[in-house]
Amino acid sequence: MSFRTYTARQRLNRLRRAACKLFTSDTMVKAIQRLELEVEAKRLLVRKDRHLWKDIGERQKVLNWLISYNPLWLRIGFETIFGELISLESNSDVMGLAMFILGRLLWNPDLAAEFRHPKVPHLYRDGHEEALSRFTLKKLILLVCFLDKAKESRLIEHDPCLFCMDAEFKSSKDLLLAFSRDFLSGEGILSRHLSHLGLDVSHVQTPLDEFNFAVKNLAVDLRCGIRLVRVMELFTLDWTLSRKLRIPAISRLQKVHNVDVALQVLKDKGVDLRDEHGANIDSRDIVDGHREKTLNLLWKIIFAFQVSTRNQLKEEISFLRKTWRTKQKLASLMANGGIAVTRMKARQAFEHPSQKVTLLMDWISAVCEFYSLKAENFTVSFSDGRILCYLIHHYHPGHLPAEEIQQRTTQTIECGHRGRVELNNSSTDSDCSFENLELLENERSNFQLVNTAVSYLGGVPAMINPEDMSNTIPNEKVVMCYLSFLCTRLLDLRNETRAARVIQGAWRRYKLQKDIEIIQVRNLAATKIQAVVRKFILRRRMIQQNKAAIRIQKFWRGYVAQEKLRVLKNEKQFALQNHEAATIIQSHVRKHIFKLRFQRLRWAVCTVQQRFRANKMMRREMAALQEQKSAALILQAAYRGMKSRQTLKQMHQAATTVQATFRAYSARKLYLAMKCAAIVIQRRFRATKVAKQQRKHFLEMYHGALVLQACYRGLKVRRQLLQQRQAAVLIQSYFRKHKEMVKYQAMRLSAIIIQRHYRSYIQATADRENYLRLRKSAIVLQAAFRGHSLRRQLAEKQEASIIIQAAFRMYQQRSTFKRHRWAARVLQQRFRARKRRDEQMRRYQQVRNAAVCLQKSFRGMKERELSRRSKATRTIQSYLRMAVQRQRFLKEKAAAIAIQSALWRGHCSRKHHDTSKVISMRHRLRKVNQGVKEEDKLCNKTTTALSYLLGLQNYAYILAALKHLDTATRLSPECCERLVESGATHTIFTLIRSCNRSVPSMEIITLSIQVLLNLSKYNRTIDAVYEVDSSVETLLELLQIYREKAGDKVAEKGGSIFTKACFLLVLLVQDERRAMVGVSFNLLKQKYNNKKNQEKALHKSVLRLLFKSA
DSSP states (O other): OOHHHHHHHHHHHHHHHHHHHHHTSHHHHHHHHHHHHHHHTTSSOBOTTOOTTTOHHHHHHHHHHHHTBOHHHHHHHHHHHHTSOOOOSSTTOHHHHHHHIIIIISOOHHHHHHHBOSSSTTOBOTTHHHHHHHHHHHHHHHHHHHHHHHHHTTOSTTOOOSBOTTOSOSBHHHHHHHHHHHHBSSOSOHHHHHHHHTOOOOOBOOTTTTOOOOOSOHHHHTTTSHHHHHHHHHHHOOTTGGGGOOSSOOSHHHHHHHHHHHHHHHHHTTOOOBOTTSOBOOHHHHHTTOHHHHHHHHHHHHHHHSOOOHHHHHHHHHHHHHHHHHHHHHHHHHHHSSOOOOOOOOOOOOOOSOHHHHHHHHHHHHHHGGGTOOOOOSSGGGSSSHHHHHHHHHHOTTTSOGGGSOOOOHHHHHHHHHSSOOOOOOSOSTTOOHHHHHHHHHHHHHHHHHHHHHHHHOSSOOOOOHHHHTTSOOOHHHHHHHHHHHHHHHHHHHGGGHHHHHHHHHHHHHHHHHHHHHHHHHHHHHHHHHHHHHHHHHHHHHHHHHHHHHHHHHHHHHHHHHHHHHHHHHHHHTTTOHHHHHHHHHHHHHHHHHHHHHHHHHHHHHHHHHHHHHHHHHHHHHHHHHHHHHHHHHHHHHHHHHHHHHHHHHHHHHHHHHHHHHHHHHHHHHHHHHHHHHHHHHHHHHHHHHHHHHHHHHHHHHHHHHHHHHHHHHHHHHHHHHHHHHHHHHHHHHHHHHHHHHHHHHHHHHHHHHHHHHHHHHHHHHHHHHHHHHHHHHHHHHHHHHHHHHHHHHHHHHHHHHHHHHHHHHHHHHHHHHHHHHHHHHHHHHHHHHHHHHHHHHHHHHHHHHHHHHHHHHHHHHHHHHHHHHHHHHHHHHHHHHHHHHHHHHHHHHHHHHHHHHHHHHHHHHHHHOOHHHHHHHHHHHHHHHTOOGGGSHHHHHHHHHHHHHHTOOHHHHHHHHHHHHHHHHHOHHHHHHHHHTTHHHHHHHHHHTOOSSHHHHHHHHHHHHHHHHHHTSHHHHHHHHTSTTHHHHHHHHHHHSSOOTTOHHHHHTHHHHHHHHHHHHHHTSSTTGGGGHHHHHHHHHHHTTSOHHHHHHHHHHHHHHHHHO
């Protein structure tokens, strides 16, 4: 069962509980008791000649009356009155309701079983028809009165009509009156009788209740104001607003009044009724069908009432943050074995005027923390669908598994390479690489998962489309509205899993506390063990160091004594044994060097042995600790098993006692039942014996009485037959008289009706002639007034256009003067810089000549010194090269080991993680790289395209060159700089100005603006685009040419040109130096305000974007 079906059943059950509460209220219970007394006392009685079940025509009439109710209301009424659930296919199953009416209202199986003949089927004893009539009468009156009460109390949230559109009756009083007229005996106005019993009926279905509030066309359906007032009623729950409406809204004044009612409610709620340009949204604009202001009003209503569960949302955000902290603590404990209290990362606060929107973003950020995602805004962050998938997965992981969510999207790849999000603004799809197509397919897959899960959840409208979200900037308002619906739906379904979430949270806190206690115990034990081990290691190390120091001192003292002895011997024999002494000295030096080397090696070996022995001892102690721990666990398990067996034994004894008691109670109860049955049987047997004796005496008396009764009945029947014959003659005479009287009354009533219709027709003809005369006069007055208004508006527009033209010409002259002044300053700066450079070069030559002389003298001196040191240097170099070669060999050996380990780890990782899809993609990329030609490289394509573009050849070459430049500038900043250095920006603007409104020219303009957009993405190339002569004027002319006009097919085809030109202007005016161009845009804003209503909103939106960027 899907959540959509579950929610529908939940709402239906909630409606049933509310209906039962209303039906069991004190007022309703007392009224029902009075009604039952009235029916049982036969003050409310069905006529004897009306058979509600036997007569098929009467049964069909009652069925038609009841089917005229709305099926949902009728179902709730029957289920409440009869106290049982009706199995229907849907809430509009009229056939099922009809079967229930025939089987349970007009017929009663319990009464049929009570009055059934014991032998003849379908034959009932006397009194069955009267009891069935009373039952049907009570249930029918209760049904009508209860539905009237339920409708007046707005029991159903969306409050549908009580009666169907094509129903015969539209009020409860009319239905009761028709029922009493056709079926009740001696009853006049039934509703008045019921009001004395406390069952008042007052509902009357008005034309407003039957009004179709569905909106199919925004341009037409909201003009009357009725639907807007209905929306305000649903949001504010103030059901008195409909009473202020003027229905039917035919004239313009009536429509303006209805829209004013809705706007007044918004003003009372504090909603600002001004559009994006500061203009007030008036009721006349809505009635006149102003598209932009109507849309602005709808968006303001949506954002004013979009998040209705503010307290629930705050509670959910707090719950999510607590859950995240608990989860992080558990994860850190399991990963590190220690307590690591982490806090949720402080993100940059999302700023929005509406507190509800800020709460919505906080909720999204709290959920995204569980998946290490970041939601910065309501546009680009949702363009790949991952956040929407994780929002649904967090609450319902079974309906949207995390394994199916695609992580490789354009947003993740571009964020990884550039550190920020950059959308692909290219207008061509032919140049997209295989990887981009795969990323876009992943995004489309994410949105398909979202749509599937949302359709299963139900309650969320399908407002997003993958084409409108992926590879572009999504509409912020649409995303916020969709997230509001999704948040409300998920919070509603959250109540069903509330108990499970609370239990999980409590279990996680309990587990966290237990893990913390276990880790504290472990840390304390480890600290004690480490302290003992360290103390032992330090003591042993101190003993070894003392022994080593004594041994070193011993050897050193022996060596010093030997040196002294050798010096004395050398001094005595120096004169005689010079050569032998030198030999002996060298041998001793070599011996000393080797001895020192041997001592260092010995010290290193001792150190390694100490570490190895310490490690071995640590392992032995750890093994002993592990054995102790295992023994403790075995003892704990044995003790717990003993306790469990004792508890189980006690429970077994208790169960045995309970079973014995229960069996004794059952046996005693069975004995008492058998005893009672035996007493009853004895009593019945004695009564039967006495009854047989009494029957025998009665039969004797009965035969005697029959003879007397036969004589008396014969006499009585003869007398009754004579009386009935006289009464029949009298009744026939009175019936004929009544029949003729009824015929006369009908003819008299028909004549009165005909006269009334004829007089109303004459009066209507006179009123229509008077109305046409007044209408003609009003049309003449309106034409004169409109002509006067148009002439006055034309004069005002002419004056405004003169002022705008003067200001625009002043701006052009001022811009030309500023450019000339800037060029003069640049020339002056360049000339002064060149003059200073020449002077510095002269000084530099003098200093350089002096430095050359000094260097020659210094180099001669150095050459002489080097010749003296060359011999010593060779010896030093030989030893140094030996040491360098050894170090290089050791480094190369370590590097080889590291490379081998890295290659092995890489091979293992690829073997573990590679899939068939990744391997096939790697093979395809290798094949593509091997087959790449030299002319297909970006640099070569850029060179070829520049040569074609700068040559200004035919259209085909220019289009091909622009497409290559679009690809190159979009993918490589170096190609952008190369294009700017070649001076191609001037050529592109010249090409744009030379194009007309033909389709090939529009393609050239589109590609040219796309190339300029790619250049404007980088700070090093945007200035080159702006510094082209008349660049801003050229873009403004494109805006003027390709703006949207009604019926202009060229403008419709050039919509992308208009959009891209606007985006390029926004990029160009972002710098403060370039923001001075905003003066011209202010003048253009005044000029465009006098255009038609269809062009007005579009130009205002463009200017608003430009001013905000400036």
